[in-house]
Amino acid sequence: MPGGLSDVQGPGATRGHEKNRRAGDHRGAIERYLKEYDNFDFFFIHYKYTDKYGEDGNFMAKTKAIEDFDAALPILLRKKPDVLAITGDHSTPCAMKGHSWHPQPVLLHSAVSGSDSWNVSRKTGANTGSLGVFKAKYLIRLMQANAKMFDKFGPDRLLKWKTSNNQHPTPNIK
Secondary structure: HHHHHOOOOOOOOOOHHHHOOOOOHHHEEEEEEEEEEEEEEOOOOOOOOHHHHHHHHHHHHHHHHHHHHHHHHHHHHOOOOOOOOOOOOOOOOOOOOOOOOOOOOOOEEEOOOOOOOOOOOOOOOHHHOOOOOOHHHHHHHHHHHHHOOOOOOOHHHHHHHHHOOOOOOOOOOO
């Protein structure tokens, strides 16, 4: 893949045909993550099942898919990643049976991420967390900051980054 990335597929990967798979099939990707952890700096594990069951309108199956992923978290955390981000690429409410405009919750964890008083019993609790609501394109910069890849994290540092890489900076998020 371009940009120095490798596409490392876990057992049972179907490249876009995930609708034919069952929620428990993510184990292959997690096993591959454990095996390849020391060979890579970044992992992206695509967990399609919450989306699939939202499109089907199957609330119980979507709930079970979330529970299955939650059960896998201790396995992922066994390697003690420097930064862990858990989010979705879009909302897929069961009531709509399709993609929607609703914001996605983001869990961002690192040794320097801090914590907030998010109430997990409220569906909208993630919107009031310390990250607030932000455009998804800024998540990678927050992950880099949590990996301590920058000397400073603020407007002056980001403007320098913008001019040297011809990219748009993220806002100064506090």
